Amino acid sequence: MLNDEQKNESDLGSKDASYVIDKQKMAIVLSALASGNRVDLTEVLEPLHPADIADIIEQLNTTDRARFIRLYDTEFYGDILSEIDEHIREEVISELKPDVLAEAVRDLESDDVVDIVEDLEEEQKETILSALDEGDRVAVQSLLSYPEQSAGRLMQREVVMAPEHWSVGMAIDFLRNDANLPEQFYHIVLVDPRLHPVGNVSLGKLMSSKRSVLLKEIIEDVFQVIPADQDEADVAYAFKQYHLISAPVVDMENRVVGVITIDDAMVVLDEELEEDIMLLAGIGDSSVSDTIIETVRGRLPWLAVNLVTAILASIVIAQFEATIAQFVALAILMPIIASMGGNAATQSLTVAVRAIATKDISSTNIGRVIRREVGVGILTGLIFAVSMGLIGVFWFGTAMLGVVIAISMLINLVVANLAGTTVPVILEKLGIDPALASGAFVTTVTDVVGFFAFLSIAGILLL
Amino acid sequence: MLNDEQKNESDLGSKDASYVIDKQKMAIVLSALASGNRVDLTEVLEPLHPADIADIIEQLNTTDRARFIRLYDTEFYGDILSEIDEHIREEVISELKPDVLAEAVRDLESDDVVDIVEDLEEEQKETILSALDEGDRVAVQSLLSYPEQSAGRLMQREVVMAPEHWSVGMAIDFLRNDANLPEQFYHIVLVDPRLHPVGNVSLGKLMSSKRSVLLKEIIEDVFQVIPADQDEADVAYAFKQYHLISAPVVDMENRVVGVITIDDAMVVLDEELEEDIMLLAGIGDSSVSDTIIETVRGRLPWLAVNLVTAILASIVIAQFEATIAQFVALAILMPIIASMGGNAATQSLTVAVRAIATKDISSTNIGRVIRREVGVGILTGLIFAVSMGLIGVFWFGTAMLGVVIAISMLINLVVANLAGTTVPVILEKLGIDPALASGAFVTTVTDVVGFFAFLSIAGILLL
Known part of the structure; x- marks a missing residue:
């Protein structure tokens, strides 16, 4: 049992103002794990949001994690599983007893189950699917039939729809009598007889309108329909660009097959940006909880590519x-x-990679953007040509050496800015992710051109 | 006037499947601007979302932008202004006629006006504030009294609240009779008599519950209250972590003063990640529409810092x-x-900078993370020590040179990984943004240590 002071800490605010996991709470968890004290563990975790419990599990080492799962098994519910970082989810799933796992996934909505099983090995996938009821299994399998990272994988199938000719009163009565409403929904999707979406009515508007008003008179100004095969990155873009809260998803025949809500789009936006940050830094899919081997596997390719480009520079x-x-x-x-x-x-x-991702570079302004980058290269080149040229003269006492540095600095910065902008644009046109591959090309160009310019100008002017 | 074929293009889908601005549409805009054809311009833009119109304005060059604003002035509404990138918003505002500007901002909700005026010069700020009605001006000024980038700046003041003892029926009647409901709301915030928030009831739950049910019986499981002075980055974190749709904002006395919705949190999340990407690349606040001078100003500081670290390496x-x-x-x-x-x-x-931002590094796992990075350094160091050592031997025919490269490669990669992880953690502890400053420190350490190790080992083994 926890004493009163410890208990007071376990209030709703599971993390302090800045949402970092509370040290004291972590200490209680660790001591409960060490002593195998199930009561303390349950008591300290009980008030926490599943996302915070998942964070705690992620921050444990492998031994403590296994202990945690054994000790907490009766309480282990589906939401924790769906919040856990996918890198350690497989480990957690293999530690969970089959009946605990089955119970946990049965709690979840179909889109959350899809999110869990899509990254799993075939065997674990089967275990989870077979734990589901017939209806849920069919739902999950149908979602899994959409391409990876598509709107179809992201959507939930439960959509609240109403015929376009209904009135507010009819819609309210329908909602009031339907026992099977989804946990969270923010709009009613109006559909025509062929199930084509024609508009969204927000619940707030529905509540504040007279019963006799027709639904189609109070549809939202902004209404975006998402094709089921659209890339999830584009889905996230649409939600951010148009401030959508929910949007219906349609199949090839423009029939409503599901709905995506902004909280899922926000997770995708976050993942996409994180992925770009990692790719720009030359890192594959990674997480702080990865092992050394997993981490090396994620970083080795870029280091190897870099070795090749560095050797090219050395050959120059x-x-x-x-x-x-x-x-x-x-x-x-x-x-x-x-x-x-x-x-x-x-x-x-x-700048170029991000502008491509946020669709801020188009055929209208690409010429202007490239001219600007060359301008920036010339201006910064001149500034550093002069400053470094002077440093070179004073350091080595050779005026001509200063001239050599100055000229090559200018050339190098112009080429760097030109290559930095054009390479991502070209890669994008070729269908290659510019965040992934640009770095290697651009580094090679600047190193090779930089060394060549510097040394060949030196050869001409100094010898 | 547009011909039929052009008209068909101007349907709701303002951008193609991937939301890039349509070339043809842009061509019509440009030709309308060139010929001063207000009718064509209005016709092609009419079906577009303000965010897309803002994108078009951003992609124009300065001359066309001024023309656009002159030609489109009667149609220029507030939402376009609030969607425009803040880097060119000032330019747009100074081009707009005062009466058009006044009309435009009068459309907007108080939080959107705050978003616009907070970045403006004093003079423009006054122009906009004086265009507002008394009530709106007071609302905007009260929001502006909160610190920059705080929850207070992000929230809207219009909150739908209900006393905690109310029933579903009472709440529904209240909503139905209140003419002043906000445009968008997703929850009713339950408050006690002192206006302290006690729970959230979702509109979906409200609609599907019996009139006699008490509101407090159907509050959401997850309820997060945001202090008005909380940093907006933490607000975005909370929304993502707890899948919030809306959350009440409270003052120092824990009284509800506003509400933040997920669409605003999503914009902040996006901005924070973009900012980190730019800082990691050594770029200040920037945009594709910046001029050469603005761009140089954003990039020069980091290049200058880099010159200093490079000179340090050269001194070694x-x-x-x-x-x-x-x-x-x-x-x-x-x-x-x-x-x-x-x-x-x-x-x-x-990896370290992002783990700090996502609160995935804590005192619990920091030791483990550093040990892992050193392990990664040793492993990658050994791999590249052997491969580069062999290349060195074959290239230059001196076995000892291979040994020199191998040893210094190992040392360099271990130091690189160690510094790469510890420097951001230390900067964070010191209250310095690790994304901003880590790069300079870490580059200096790896360059200096790398060259020193390589050349001193060479001096010992080769001479």
Whole structure:
């Protein structure tokens, strides 16, 4: 049992103002796990939101996690499972006893079950599907028939619909008598006799309108229909762009087959942005709870690509071996050229990748954006050409060395900005994710051009 | 006037399946602007969502933008203004005629007006505030009294509240008779007599419950109250973490003063992630529509910091001038060491920065995360030590050179991963945004350590 002071801590605010997991709470969890005290564990977790319990499970080490699952099994409910990071969900599922797992997934809505099973191995997938009732299993399997990362996978099948000719009164009576309403819904979707969506009526508007008013007179101004095969990233974009709260999903025949709500779209938006951040940094799918091997697997490819581009740059340098042997100052200054080019390239590349993702670059403004980047390259190039040129002159006492640095700095920054913008645009046109592949190309270009410019100009002017 | 074929294009789907602005539509806009054809312009824009019209305005060049605003002034409504990127909003506002501007802002809800005026110069701010009715102006000024980027700035003041002892029937009658309901609301907030929030009732639940049921019997399981001074990033986190749709905002005395809805939280989440992406790439606040000067201003600070760190690295190299003069192969290989270290550091830095932002690193797992990163450094270090060592031996025919590269690659990757993880954590503890400042520190550490290790080991083993 917890004493009173500990209990007071376990109020609704499961995390402090900034939502970081409470240290004291974590200490209670750890000591309950160590001593196998089921009562304390249940008591401290009871007031917490499943998302916070999932966070606690994620932050445990593997041994404690296994203990947690054994000790908490009677309480382990579906929402915790659906909140757990997919990287450790498989581990958790394999630790859960089959009957606990079956009980847990039976609580969940079909879209949450889909979210869980889609990343699982075939065997675990079967275990979960067979735990479901016939009706739920069919629902889940039908959602799984849509392509991965499509609107169809994201939607829930339970839609509150009404014929377009209904009045407010008819809709209210219908809602009041329908025992099977979804947990959360914000709109009634108006449909024509062929189940084509024609508008959304918000519940607030429904409540505040007279019973005799026709539903079609109070539909929302903004109404967006989502095709079931639309990419989930585009779905998230539509919700953000048009401030949607819920939107009906339609099949190829424009019939309503489900509905997507903004909370799911927000999760996708978050995942997409996180993914872009990771890809830009050269990291595959990853999580803090990954093991060393998993982490290395996610990072090795980019490091390997980088090794190849670095070797290419070295081969360029090797062509100027004689020049460097005569002027060791060049070797000392080389990293500055490479580093500045790399940074400028990263800047313009990141802007271009994000502008593509947010659909802010189009054929209308692409020319202007490229001209601007070249302008930025020239301006920053001139600024750093002058400053670094002067530093070079004073450091090494050779005026001509300053000129060499200045010219190559200018060339390098212009090329960096040009490549940083055009490479992502070209990759996008070729159907390659620019966040994934741009970095490697751009780094190669700036390194090779940077070293070549610096060393060849040095060869001409200094020898 | 548009011909039929052009008209067919202007249907509800303002953008194609992937929501990119339609080329043809843009062509009509541009030709209408060139010929000053107000009718065509109005006709092509009429079916579009204000967010899409705002996108079109953003993609125009400055001359066309001014023309657009002159030609479209009678139609220019508030929602377009609130959708326009804040970077060009000032430009648009100064182009709008005062009466058009006044008319436009009068349409808007108080939180949208706040969103517009908070970034404006004092003079423009006054123009807009004076255009508002007395009541709206007071509402906007009261929201502006909350700190920037706080929940208070984000909330709307119009809250639908009900006393905690009310029944479903009483609430329904109240909603039906209240003419002043907000445009969008999803919950009724139950309050005690002192206006302290005690629970949320969803409209769906309200509609499907019997009139005699008490509201407090059907409150939502998840109920999160947001303090008005909470940072908006934490608000967005709470909405994502707890799948909130709306949450009441309270003042210091725990009285309800407003409500935040998920669509606003989603915009904040998006902005926060975009900001982190830009900061990680060393870019200040920026947009594709920025001018060259604005862009340079956003990028120069990081390039300048980078120049300093690059010079530090060069100073380290300069200490080994004699060694390099004897072994030019070292100059050829140096960039490989720097580049691999920089990339490994970026990887672990990005993971750490994001884990801090998503509150996935805590005192419970920080030790484990650092140990893992060191492990990753050792493992990747060994892999690239062996491969690059072998390449070095074959390339230059000196076995000892391979050993030098191998050892320094290992040291460099371990240091890179260690610094990449610990620097953001330390900066966070010091209250400095890790996304902003980590890059500079970590680059300096990896460059300096990398070059020093490589060249000093070379000095010992090769000479």
